[in-house]
Amino acid sequence: MIAQADDTLTIYERSKAGRRAFVAPELDVPERPLDELLPPETRRAERPRLPEVAEPEIVRHYNRLSKRNFDLDTGFYPLGSCTMKHNPKLHERVAGMAGHARMHPLQDPRYAQGALELMWRLQDALAEVAGLPHVSLQPSAGSQGELAGVLLTRALHEDRGEHRTKVLTPDTAHGTNPATVTMAGYEVVKVGTDARGNVDLDDLRAKATEDVACLMLTNPSTLGLFETGIEEIERIVHGVGATLYYDGANLNAIMGISRPGDMGFDIVHFNLHKSFTQPHGGGGPGAGPVAVSDQIEPYLPRPQVVRRESTTNGKEPFYDLDYDRPKSIGRLRGFQGNYGVFVRSYAYIRSLGAPGLREASETAVLNANYLLALLRRAGVAEYLPVAYDRVCMHEFVLSGEPMRRDLHIKTLDMAKRLLDHGVHPPTVYFPLVVEEALMVEPTETETKETLDHFAEIVADILREAAEDPEIARAAPYTTPVRRLDEAGAARHPVVRQAM
Numbered sequence: 001m002i003a004q005a006d007d008t009l010t011i012y013e014r015s016k017a018g019r020r021a022f023v024a025p026e027l028d029v030p031e032r033p034l035d036e037l038l039p040p041e042t043r044r045a046e047r048p049r050l051p052e053v054a055e056p057e058i059v060r061h062y063n064r065l066s067k068r069n070f071d072l073d074t075g076f077y078p079l080g081s082c083t084m085k086h087n088p089k090l091h092e093r094v095a096g097m098a099g100h101a102r103m104h105p106l107q108d109p110r111y112a113q114g115a116l117e118l119m120w121r122l123q124d125a126l127a128e129v130a131g132l133p134h135v136s137l138q139p140s141a142g143s144q145g146e147l148a149g150v151l152l153t154r155a156l157h158e159d160r161g162e163h164r165t166k167v168l169t170p171d172t173a174h175g176t177n178p179a180t181v182t183m184a185g186y187e188v189v190k191v192g193t194d195a196r197g198n199v200d201l202d203d204l205r206a207k208a209t210e211d212v213a214c215l216m217l218t219n220p221s222t223l224g225l226f227e228t229g230i231e232e233i234e235r236i237v238h239g240v241g242a243t244l245y246y247d248g249a250n251l252n253a254i255m256g257i258s259r260p261g262d263m264g265f266d267i268v269h270f271n272l273h274k275s276f277t278q279p280h281g282g283g284g285p286g287a288g289p290v291a292v293s294d295q296i297e298p299y300l301p302r303p304q305v306v307r308r309e310s311t312t313n314g315k316e317p318f319y320d321l322d323y324d325r326p327k328s329i330g331r332l333r334g335f336q337g338n339y340g341v342f343v344r345s346y347a348y349i350r351s352l353g354a355p356g357l358r359e360a361s362e363t364a365v366l367n368a369n370y371l372l373a374l375l376r377r378a379g380v381a382e383y384l385p386v387a388y389d390r391v392c393m394h395e396f397v398l399s400g401e402p403m404r405r406d407l408h409i410k411t412l413d414m415a416k417r418l419l420d421h422g423v424h425p426p427t428v429y430f431p432l433v434v435e436e437a438l439m440v441e442p443t444e445t446e447t448k449e450t451l452d453h454f455a456e457i458v459a460d461i462l463r464e465a466a467e468d469p470e471i472a473r474a475a476p477y478t479t480p481v482r483r484l485d486e487a488g489a490a491r492h493p494v495v496r497q498a499m
Contacts, residue, residue, distance in 0.1 A: 142248070143176040148329070
């Protein structure tokens with residue numbers, strides 16, 4: 001086992017001048033002056049300050065880093081609203097095939113027919129899941145899908161000659177919703193939550209005015225509850241000429257059961273890296289395609305992946321990139337999106353088919369309700385009651401306020417102690433409308449035994465806290481680093497390694 005002091009050395013601290021992991025062979029082609037290969041203005045003035053280490057040190061460096069992270073392949077990861085479901089390894093094999101992994105993003109469409117056909121068929125499948133006819137794969141994250149949705153809304157209203165200044169978001173919305181609204185140049189107007197965890201319809205009616213461009217809504221909400229008033233919400237929003245935007249973060253609860261387009265939504269964004277089993281976390285990669293109604297279609301990002309009929313008799317249709325979109329909001333990124341994510345998501349959809357997608361959502365809801373029932377038992381519910389006592393969807397939110405008051409440990413303490421039991425903590429302190437919130441999403445890929453074990457761990461931590469709350473307050477004990485000063489790290493981050 002590596003000594004602790006040595007294990008904390010960074011790759012830069014291990015660097016020794018002149019040490020190499022690779023030595024290039026002698027040049028076997030005529031040498032050319034560097035000025036002929038690279039213009040002087042594109043060359044560095046000095047060498048990059050990279051660590052000089054042997055190959056074993058590089059391998060050990062990345063191996064150590066991998067062991068410092070908790071990951072889904074290690075243990076249960078019930079991170080609410082993040083859908084940390086198992087990522088089938090078959091999808092990795094498919095995405096790693098040379099035809100997918102090695103295709104250059106600037107490949108001429110004539111020589112990328114297989115890739116374009118996959119993207120076109122993925123668009124078609126996502127359109128069916130959303131209940132809307134048109135899809136763009138270009139947004140590369142859920143947050144960018146949100147931005148695309150608001151920009152599409154703005155394009156629609158401007159094309160109609162309307163000047164609207166506000167976007168409505170529930171007070172349970174993901175933080176990216178108000179951030180997106182601000183980036184798009186609108187004013188954020190929050191809509192309250194009623195006593196049952198739904199959007200407060202009276203508050204919505206009061207705030208749905210003629211200057212509102214859009215309502216951004218997650219359904220099920222971040223409380224894990226289906227909006228029972230969704231039909232009335234649609235009437236209110238469309239009644240003032242605004243668009244209804246669906247945040248697809250929680251789509252995993254309703255695939256094949258209900259469709260946002262059928263609920264009246266005009267725009268839907270997907271998180272392929274959540275609902276459709278793309279490995280995610282740590283910043284990416286992801287994909288946030290958008291599906292839209294006919295009235296929004298002219299404004300979709302360009303180019304669009306399209307299938308064209310051949311003009312030659314007997315020739316099969318071919319796939320192309322359509323740039324001729326005069327009303328488009330333009331490009332959202334370089335190239336066409338994170339193609340590897342598309343491959344994995346398409347493989348998932350084709351593996352399961354429509355019945356399998358529905359079963360995945362049904363099982364996700366079943367698992368969440370089963371785990372909630374376990375946590376309602378004596379010894380847990382009095383300290384961690386459910387925030388809104390209804391049948392939940394794919395996730396649920398507990399309130400740690402009684403635990404803080406009676407056992408003198410906070411939600412953060414519970415989260416840190418869970419790490420010592422080999423479980424990643426649920427989402428904490430969100431949604432903000434719940435005191436000491438703990439948001440739990442087990443997903444459909446976890447077994448009954450895993451859920452039983454998690455419930456037992458929570459009960460054990462509560463019993464432990466009743467005897468000695470200091471144990472949880474000082475947790476974790478078994479992780480590579482102990483509890484950090486998170487506020488201090490945010491205010492004074494160390495982002496550079498001294499050379």
